[in-house]
Amino acid sequence: MNFCTNCGANLNQNWNYVSNLAPSRFDKILLYFQAGILVIFLLSMYFFVQILLGFILFSVFAENPSMEDASSISLTVIVMILSNIIMVGLITKISPSTFGKSPSKAITIKILVILILLLFFLLFFLELVLMVLNHILDTAGLSSDQLSPYDSFFEDPVNYILFAILAVSIGPVFEELVFRQVLINTMHKQINSRYTLVIISAIIFALSHTAGDLIDGSLRYAILHLAATFILGVFLGMLFIYKGLKTAIIFHSLWNFFSIIIQVMVELDQISLLDTIVIILFIISTSILIWLIHANRREIKSSLIEVNFPQLKDTGIIVFNLILILAYELALPLTLYSEPDFIALTLILIFQFLGVIFGIIFIENERRINRSKGFRAQKSKIGD
Numbered sequence: 001m002n003f004c005t006n007c008g009a010n011l012n013q014n015w016n017y018v019s020n021l022a023p024s025r026f027d028k029i030l031l032y033f034q035a036g037i038l039v040i041f042l043l044s045m046y047f048f049v050q051i052l053l054g055f056i057l058f059s060v061f062a063e064n065p066s067m068e069d070a071s072s073i074s075l076t077v078i079v080m081i082l083s084n085i086i087m088v089g090l091i092t093k094i095s096p097s098t099f100g101k102s103p104s105k106a107i108t109i110k111i112l113v114i115l116i117l118l119l120f121f122l123l124f125f126l127e128l129v130l131m132v133l134n135h136i137l138d139t140a141g142l143s144s145d146q147l148s149p150y151d152s153f154f155e156d157p158v159n160y161i162l163f164a165i166l167a168v169s170i171g172p173v174f175e176e177l178v179f180r181q182v183l184i185n186t187m188h189k190q191i192n193s194r195y196t197l198v199i200i201s202a203i204i205f206a207l208s209h210t211a212g213d214l215i216d217g218s219l220r221y222a223i224l225h226l227a228a229t230f231i232l233g234v235f236l237g238m239l240f241i242y243k244g245l246k247t248a249i250i251f252h253s254l255w256n257f258f259s260i261i262i263q264v265m266v267e268l269d270q271i272s273l274l275d276t277i278v279i280i281l282f283i284i285s286t287s288i289l290i291w292l293i294h295a296n297r298r299e300i301k302s303s304l305i306e307v308n309f310p311q312l313k314d315t316g317i318i319v320f321n322l323i324l325i326l327a328y329e330l331a332l333p334l335t336l337y338s339e340p341d342f343i344a345l346t347l348i349l350i351f352q353f354l355g356v357i358f359g360i361i362f363i364e365n366e367r368r369i370n371r372s373k374g375f376r377a378q379k380s381k382i383g384d
Contacts, residue, residue, distance in 0.1 A: 027369065030362055032317050035186040036324035039204060041359020042091065042178050043328070044352040049083045073152055077162040084170040091177040094363055107250055111243075114292070115251050117285035119258060122235055124282035129231065130224055142220055149216030154263065164260050172252035179205040179233065180240040180248055187321070191314045194241050200318055202233030207329045328355065 030037070057075050138144070153163040183201050191197055206229040213222035232255065240248040265273065331351050 027365065030365060031190065032320045033324060034189075034362060035183055035200075035317075036321040036328075037358055037362045038182055038186055039178065039208075039325055040328050040355040041362070042087065042182065043208065044355030044359065045090065046083055046087050046174075047352050048356065049086050050079055053079045053082050073156065073159045074162055077153065077159060077166060081162070081166045081170060084166065084174040088170065088174050088177060091174070091182065107246060111247065112250070115247070115254060117288055118235070119251065119254055120281040120285045121289060122232070122255075123258070124279070126228055126231060129227060133224060133227055137220055137223065142223075143218065144220065145218045146221045146224070147216075147218040148221050148225075149212050164257075167256040167260060168253050172249050172256060175205070176236065176240070176245060176249045176252055179208070180237060181245055184237065184240065187317075190317050193314070196314065196318070198234055198237030198241065200322070201237045202230050203322065204325050205233035205236070206230035207325060211329050 054076070057079060058072075061071075061075060150163070153159050179201050183204060184197050187197050187200060191200075206226050209229050210222055210226055213225050217225075236248045236252055239251055328351070331348070
């Protein structure tokens with residue numbers, strides 16, 4: 001969003017007119033924090049929806065004397081599934097139009113095959129990265145314990161199936177809407193570089209998975225998961241920008257599906273078979289991808305030429321938003337480590353509540369600005 005240096009008019013590239021409304025000081029401040037505020041608002045709403053649904057479901061079913069720990073975990077996963085569905089409905093009401101290229105392009109068999117090839121290429125690449133990272137952590141003397149907060153979901157077949165449904169179906173839709181559509185569209189108003197947008201969305205996507213890892217998992221697992229989700233986020237961001245939201249969701253679903261398959265093979269002690277399959281598919285996918293890159297070299301070259309490096313103002317916006325979201329993500333595990341527990345819970349609820357309040361203020365402010373723009377655009381057409 002740009003402003004005329006002479007009259008202070010608001011020049012919005014999504015409208016074919018110039019609004020004479022000079023931005024207020026509040027509007028200018030919000031421009032620097034809009035991406036962070038929107039993401040924190042959505043994650044805070046997700047948190048409150050989970051609390052509400054959890055209170056309702058557990059108050060109804062958890063009092064049954066025959067309920068066991070596995071059943072409680074099942075209720076937790078059901079709460080997560082329902083919360084994702086509710087949040088997807090909310091985001092589709094407030095999210096901006098898709099910035100990605102060809103957002104409504106149909107997913108053909110050819111595209112699906114290419115996505116699967118990309119997936120196995122990424123799997124092998126991640127295996128190499130995590131191998132190097134594990135060596136670095138061993139050298140640093142960090143504990144080799146890789147406790148995962150998701151282990152409890154895999155101890156019971158019913159929970160495994162419920163978690164798989166969440167991870168393959170509605171989960172990727174919710175995360176792509178938040179971390180690609182909402183975040184990239186919002187930051188695109190201020191930052192011209194597509195690759196900067198991808199990196200920012202990948203960092204925030206990775207940070208969003210860190211809080212749970214730090215609370216219930218080990219530090220080593222949190223570091224490895226952070227690296228893996230960042231690299232995955234870069235791939236998903238590129239897919240969103242160049243192939244649209246639908247393609248990013250499909251790739252995310254495929255990734256989660258094959259990750260669950262790998263988890264099953266690991267638990268069945270089929271490690272050697274798994275490594276052999278990944279290596280073979282990596283060789284096949286790499287060969288085909290090299291051919292595809294050569295066949296589309298002109299389009300790839302022209303897209304690389306379009307890279308715009310962020311200006312000083314863009315860098316300031318990036319830093320502001322990253323600090324805001326980093327503080328939000330670290331607040332949850334830090335407060336849970338405090339004593340006594342009710343103080344930690346109170347601090348979390350206050351922080352989440354503030355996130356919802358600021359988000360509502362921001363969204364209402366955006367609607368006010370858009371209504372003013374629409375009124376002036378309609379008035380201009382009538383005058384013509």
